[in-house]
Amino acid sequence: MQKKILEFTNILRNSGIRVSTAEAIDAFQALDLLSIGDREIFKDALRTTMVKRGEDVPSFDELFDLYWSGFYDSLREQFGEAANRLGDFGIDLEELLHQIAEMLKNMEGEVGDLSELAKAMLTADLNQLEQLIMNAASAAEINIENFLQIGFFSRRTLEQLNLDGAGDEMRDLASALEQAGMDPEQVAALRELIDGLMEAARKVVRNFTERELQKQNHDYMEKFRRETLLEKSFYHLSEEEIRRMREVVERLAQKIKNILSIRRRRLNKGKLDLHQTLRRNMPHGGIPFELVFKQRKKDRPKLVILCDVSSSVANVSRFMLQFCYSLQEAFSKIRCFVFVSELGEVTHVMQEGDINEAIEDALEGGDVINVYTRSNFGYAFHHFWQNHLAAVDNKTTVLILGDARNNYNDPRAWCLRDVFNKAKNVVWLNPESPSAWGFGDSVMDKYRPYVDIAEEVRNLRQLAGVIDKLVL
Amino acid sequence: MFKSVDHVQEALIGQQYICDKNIATVVFLAEQLEKPVLIEGPAGVGKTELAKVVSSVTKRRMIRLQCYEGLDEAKALYEWEYSKQLLYTQILKDRFTSLMDSAQTIREAAELVGKEDSVFFSDNFLVARPLLHAITSDDAPLLLIDEVDKSDPEFEAFLLEVLSDYQVTVPEIGTIVATHKPLVFLTSNNAREMSDALKRRCIHLYIDYPTEELEARILKTKVPDAAEDLIDDLVQMMQRLRQLDLKKTPSISETLDWARALLALNATVLDEDLVNQTFNVILKYEGDVRKAQGELGKLLEKKTAEAKVEAPSQAEAPTPATVKKGALH
Ligand SMILES: Nc1ncnc2c1ncn2[C@@H]1O[C@H](COP(=O)(O)OP(=O)(O)OP(=O)(O)O)[C@@H](O)[C@H]1O
Ligand SMILES: [Mg+2]
Numbered sequence: 001m002q003k004k005i006l007e008f009t010n011i012l013r014n015s016g017i018r019v020s021t022a023e024a025i026d027a028f029q030a031l032d033l034l035s036i037g038d039r040e041i042f043k044d045a046l047r048t049t050m051v052k053r054g055e056d057v058p059s060f061d062e063l064f065d066l067y068w069s070g071f072y073d074s075l076r077e078q079f080g081e082a083a084n085r086l087g088d089f090g091i092d093l094e095e096l097l098h099q100i101a102e103m104l105k106n107m108e109g110e111v112g113d114l115s116e117l118a119k120a121m122l123t124a125d126l127n128q129l130e131q132l133i134m135n136a137a138s139a140a141e142i143n144i145e146n147f148l149q150i151g152f153f154s155r156r157t158l159e160q161l162n163l164d165g166a167g168d169e170m171r172d173l174a175s176a177l178e179q180a181g182m183d184p185e186q187v188a189a190l191r192e193l194i195d196g197l198m199e200a201a202r203k204v205v206r207n208f209t210e211r212e213l214q215k216q217n218h219d220y221m222e223k224f225r226r227e228t229l230l231e232k233s234f235y236h237l238s239e240e241e242i243r244r245m246r247e248v249v250e251r252l253a254q255k256i257k258n259i260l261s262i263r264r265r266r267l268n269k270g271k272l273d274l275h276q277t278l279r280r281n282m283p284h285g286g287i288p289f290e291l292v293f294k295q296r297k298k299d300r301p302k303l304v305i306l307c308d309v310s311s312s313v314a315n316v317s318r319f320m321l322q323f324c325y326s327l328q329e330a331f332s333k334i335r336c337f338v339f340v341s342e343l344g345e346v347t348h349v350m351q352e353g354d355i356n357e358a359i360e361d362a363l364e365g366g367d368v369i370n371v372y373t374r375s376n377f378g379y380a381f382h383h384f385w386q387n388h389l390a391a392v393d394n395k396t397t398v399l400i401l402g403d404a405r406n407n408y409n410d411p412r413a414w415c416l417r418d419v420f421n422k423a424k425n426v427v428w429l430n431p432e433s434p435s436a437w438g439f440g441d442s443v444m445d446k447y448r449p450y451v452d453i454a455e456e457v458r459n460l461r462q463l464a465g466v467i468d469k470l471v472l
Numbered sequence: 473m474f475k476s477v478d479h480v481q482e483a484l485i486g487q488q489y490i491c492d493k494n495i496a497t498v499v500f501l502a503e504q505l506e507k508p509v510l511i512e513g514p515a516g517v518g519k520t521e522l523a524k525v526v527s528s529v530t531k532r533r534m535i536r537l538q539c540y541e542g543l544d545e546a547k548a549l550y551e552w553e554y555s556k557q558l559l560y561t562q563i564l565k566d567r568f569t570s571l572m573d574s575a576q577t578i579r580e581a582a583e584l585v586g587k588e589d590s591v592f593f594s595d596n597f598l599v600a601r602p603l604l605h606a607i608t609s610d611d612a613p614l615l616l617i618d619e620v621d622k623s624d625p626e627f628e629a630f631l632l633e634v635l636s637d638y639q640v641t642v643p644e645i646g647t648i649v650a651t652h653k654p655l656v657f658l659t660s661n662n663a664r665e666m667s668d669a670l671k672r673r674c675i676h677l678y679i680d681y682p683t684e685e686l687e688a689r690i691l692k693t694k695v696p697d698a699a700e701d702l703i704d705d706l707v708q709m710m711q712r713l714r715q716l717d718l719k720k721t722p723s724i725s726e727t728l729d730w731a732r733a734l735l736a737l738n739a740t741v742l743d744e745d746l747v748n749q750t751f752n753v754i755l756k757y758e759g760d761v762r763k764a765q766g767e768l769g770k771l772l773e774k775k776t777a778e779a780k781v782e783a784p785s786q787a788e789a790p791t792p793a794t795v796k797k798g799a800l801h
Contacts (some may be wrong), residue, residue, distance in 0.1 A: 021670050026505065030675075033504045034477065035495070041477055046495040052671035054512060054662075054678050254665055258625060289554040354719075 002028060004134070008067050009050065011215065015063060017056045023049055040069070044187075055247060066215050074207045075126050082196030083124065086189055096189060097123060102176055110326045114173070118166040121197045129201075136161035137208060144213045154202075154209045163201055170194045215244060231459050234315040234431055242315070246356065249319050252464050253326035256471060300332040301424065306384065308402030309338045309363050310375045316431045316457055320401050321359045323467045325350055330471040335391055336362070339380035344368030345388075375405055377443065378412035385415035389422065397425045397470065400451075403432050404444040410445040411452065420450035429457040430467060474530075476502050488527040489518070490690045498677040499526055508635050510620075510654035510671060513679035516723025519659040520618055522679075527614040532655060534610070536616045537602040545630060551599040552644055560596075576612055582681040598642065601771040603634055612652035620662040635673050682724060684711050690724060705742040706731055710754075712767055718760045726754040744772055 009024045026049040034041055043064055051060045083093045100122065120128040140156040158164075169195060177456035178187045232241065251378065276292035284290075305324060307317050309461045321336070328334060335347045350358045365371040392398060398419055420426050430444060438445030448454060457463045474480045481496035499522075502509045511519045527534035537548055575581035600608065606615040617631070634640055638650040658674065660666060682690065684707055691703045698706075710727050722730075733753045740748050747768055755761045 020666065022672060026507065026675065029505055030501050038477075039495055041497050044494045045501060047678060048498045048501060048675045052510070052674070052676045053665075057678065078758075213520065250665070258667070283555045283560050287558065289558075 001031070005046075007030070008063075009383070010044075011067060011275060012050065012060065013061055013431070015059055017051060017053075017059060019050045026050075039072075043068070063215070066211055070460075071204075071208055071211065072126070075130060075204050078200035078203050079124055079126065079129075082193060082200045085196050086193055086445050093124075093193075093300065096186060096193070099182070100173075100190070102179065103180060103182060104173075104181070109191045114169055115162070115166055117161060118169045118173075121166060121201065122170065129204075133157070133201075133205060133208060135163060136206075137212070142209060142212050144209065144216060147213060147280075148212075150209050150213065151313075154206045157205050157209065158202065161201075161205070163198065163205075167198050169193065170197075234313075234319070234460075235458075237315055241284045242318070245319060246322065248460060250326065252460075252467075253323055256327060256468065257329070300330060302333045302393070302395050303331045303335070304388075304391055304396055304398045304423075305334065306341065306343075306380070306398065306400045306402075307336065307338050307362075308375065308377075309365065309371055310340045312375075312405070313401065313403055313431055315365055316429065316463070317401055318359055318363060318400075319460065319463055320429065320457075320467075321350070321362060323463065324356065324399070325355055325358075327369070327467070327471055332395075335388075337384065337388070338362055338365060338369060339367060339377075339383075340365075340369065340371050341373045341376035341379050342369040343380040343383040351395060375402075376409045377402060377404060377406050378410045378415075381415040381419075382412050385418060389418065392419055392422045394422070394424050396423050397427060398423045398425065399470070400428045401430075402428075403430055403442070404428075404437070404447060405441050406443045408441050411446045413443075413446045416447050416450040420452075425452045426450060427442050427452065427466070427470065428454045429463070430454065431456065431458055432456065474503055476500070483529040484522075484525055485693075487525045487529055487710065488693050489521060490693055492523075492686065495677065495679065498675060499518065499673055502657075503530070503655060505675070506653050506655075508658060509677055510666065510674035511657060511659045511677045511679060512570060512662055514681065514721065514723060515661055515680060516725035518680045519722055520616070521678055523614060523616040523618075523659070526655070526657070527616075528615065528656070532608065532612060532614040534614045534616060535602050535606045535654070536618060539617060539619050539621075539627070541622060541624060543627055545627075546601075548601050548627070548630075549603045549634075549640060550601055550642060553597045553599055557597045578736050587800065594678065595714040598645070604640065604648070606654045606656075607634075607640060607648055609650075609652060609654065613654050615654040617655045617658040619661060619663075620658045621663040621666065625667070628667055632667075632670055632673065635670075641708045680701060681714055681721075682707065687711070687727060691727065691731055694728055695735060697737050697750040698731050699740045701741050702734060706734070709742065709747075709768070709771065712771065713754075713764055716763050716767060718755070718763060719757045720755070720760065721753040730754050744768065755791060 006024065007423055009019050009027075012019050012064050027046055030045040031042070031051050034045055039099055047057070048065070051057060079112075086093050086096065116128070117132055119125070122134060125472060137157045137160075139160045140153060142153045142157065144150070144153050148443070154224060171191070172188050174194065178184070178188070182190075237245070271294050273292045273294040276294075277288050277290070280290050280292050281288050305321070307321065309317050312369065317338075324331075324334060324336075334350075335345065336350055337343055337345050344366065346362045346368065349366040361367075363371075416426070428447065432442065432444075433456050434454075436442060437448070444454070453466075453469075455462065455466050474483070477493060477496045477500045480500045481491065481493060484491055484496065484499070498509060498741070501507070511522065524534060526532075571584055572576055572581045575584055595773055598604075600775060602615070606613055620628070620631070623631075626746065635656060638653050639647055641647045687705055688707045691698065691707065692700075695703075706727065710730075714721050730750060730753050733750050734742075734746065737746065748765070751761050751764060
């Protein structure tokens with residue numbers, strides 16, 4: 001059992017559910033306390049000890065069914081069927097098995113000892129059978145890659161199991177019983193049962209191999225999905241991928257937040273603040289029991305975001321905004337503008353309610369701009385220059401997101417130059433690769449002199465890299 | 473100590489907490505393994521209530537630590553009363569002087585003072601807060617750390633120490649180890665994700681909105697005077713509302729409030745006027761009410777249509793109270 005649980009733990013890990021050794025041990029201890037005959041309780045015990053994230057539960061359920069109940073259930077089903085067929089003979093399985101046991105006792109020595117497998121089959125000991133088949137499967141070294149191999153590995157497992165051997169043993173037993181004077185009708189029923197059991201065992205093994213294939217596919221798909229998500233280009237994302245990516249962004253943001261919070265704690269201890277110390281210790285008669293330290297001045301940057309929300313870059317904008325707003329505490333102030341051609345401020349939109357809704361609102365233009373026009377960076381920057389230049393000072397990082405595809409309009413790069421001169425930093429994230437900058441209607445080359453850091457951000461990994469640089 | 477999962481389930485139901493086996497299994501394991509439970513789930517699904525009920529069936533005293541932004545050790549664990557300590561020092565000053573008169577050397581004097589250390593560094597000056605109460609308690613209590621997601625990551629790191637070996641270190645006194653390990657429940661609404669380290673130390677329970685069947689049972693238990701038909705209608709309406717994309721999805725607590733409100737209005741079945749009058753009990757936002765009204769319209773239409781099929785002749789048209797159960801399906 002322990003071995004099986006460890007194996008299952010590995011399967012969970014392979015599909016991205018983080019299970020520590022301590023948690024696996026918790027699972028063992030939990031199972032010790034419970035009767036694992038009840039599959040629901042068994043499953044709950046594994047989940048409560050090993051799966052700690054709500055998002056992982058569906059994956060766990062799927063794997064659990066593949067690994068546990070699936071196999072056991074098919075075992076029970078197949079063997080149940082074999083036993084049921086006896087009913088057609090008007091013979092009760094229990095009764096028959098009892099008879100056999102009695103006769104075996106009297107015939108000691110005449111029939112050779114039955115193998116484990118034959119015994120387990122004849123007594124319908126499903127737990128034992130499950131164990132035997134599992135052992136055979138692992139001896140057969142199932143390493144299945146496609147469905148063409150199902151037959152091959154099933155045969156190999158059956159050989160390891162020596163099912164045919166067990167079949168012979170059981171048939172010999174039937175003949176021996178017949179000679180020893182067993183009721184012919186019962187012997188016929190027994191032969192029928194043996195055939196049924198053999199067939200059931202074959203089916204179960206085949207099922208098992210099929211599941212093995214599914215399992216490996218599942219692991220592979222999950223890993224593949226997770227890894228590719230980071231690398232996947234923002235240009236073509238399905239709804240599902242957007243949802244999953246949001247989670248990834250959330251996790252990355254949380255990681256950065258944790259680093260920030262540790263760092264802040266370290267930084268906080270500045271010099272002794274005499275004035276505050278005296279004040280704080282007034283109640284103690286001025287004896288300084290509690291020391292107060294000057295808070296190191298936090299030089300958190302201000303952030304001004306200029307975000308292109310035209311549909312060609314919507315996904316980059318979406319995740320960049322999510323990052324910035326998840327990391328609000330890293331900045332002393334954030335102002336956020338969106339544009340396609342007109343420019344509008346959406347800072348207030350972003351401060352209300354659910355972050356995802358807010359971002360979707362902002363991408364729609366937040367009721368302040370029309371998003372159904374053609375991109376005009378020059379016009380947008382000019383508007384910013386006229387109305388919001390005061391928002392930029394020497395503590396401000398200006399973060400621009402866009403592909404700089406200007407539809408052959410006037411780039412008005414001088415507006416950006418003035419912003420550049422006032423700001424601490426200008427950072428430009430462009431979803432296009434640098435080799436395309438300045439070609440066709442891209443005016444990235446015109447803006448490039450007024451940008452401190454220009455980065456290609458085509459996927460999540462690149463985006464996370466830039467955000468790291470920005471706040472850490 | 474619970475004997476089995478079934479035992480837990482029965483005991484909880486005995487206290488009017490209706491739950492499935494999943495919850496019972498986790499509670500059973502928490503007590504047996506002496507592990508904290510992290511309960512996650514949307515607002516109002518009974519996370520806090522579970523802790524309360526478990527405390528009452530296990531006869532454990534409940535100690536509650538409500539988390540919020542800015543909660544720190546001083547509020548959660550203990551505070552050292554410097555002023556009281558100072559007062560003591562001053563009151564005892566004269567005694568000390570006389571005590572020290574007998575000392576020949578400074579070293580002797582220091583030793584004499586040292587002997588009386590315990591007067592100044594004792595739990596006399598320690599103001600215990602919930603965590604310390606939980607650890608020093610004479611009987612094993614139930615410690616509820618409510619809405620832990622509202623606390624800061626720094627505080628979470630500190631909690632981790634306490635939860636891993638049920639001991640705390642007070643610099644002025646030393647390490648205090650729990651004599652009776654408390655049963656710990658932490659609840660979270662997922663305002664932020666808790667760290668992996670914390671999750672590793674806990675066993676995990678996710679409570680979701682209840683199934684139709686479970687919700688009906690909860691209502692029947694908690695609002696026994698409500699008519700069955702009313703309960704069925706109500707539960708179906710709630711289940712549908714949860715499918716909508718609402719700003720605030722109504723939870724069990726809202727269902728209960730709603731049932732009580734309708735009962736107060738002597739309702740035996742849901743009709744449009746009644747629902748419109750009482751929507752504000754379960755929905756807090758204007759936009760949500762509008763969305764829900766659309767859904768309600770559809771639901772009632774369907775209900776009338778089905779009622780007609782069942783009773784085609786006008787004369788036999790059922791009064792609302794006798795509309796067949798489940799007509800809302
Ligand atoms: N399974 C249940 N059986 C009976 N009553 C329940 C059940 N679940 C919830 N309730 C009732 O619902 C109400 C809300 O529960 P509770 O306050 O525990 O929710 P919560 O999950 O802690 O919510 P929040 O996240 O807002 O703190 C309580 O009045 C409780 O009695
Ligand atoms: Mg609560």
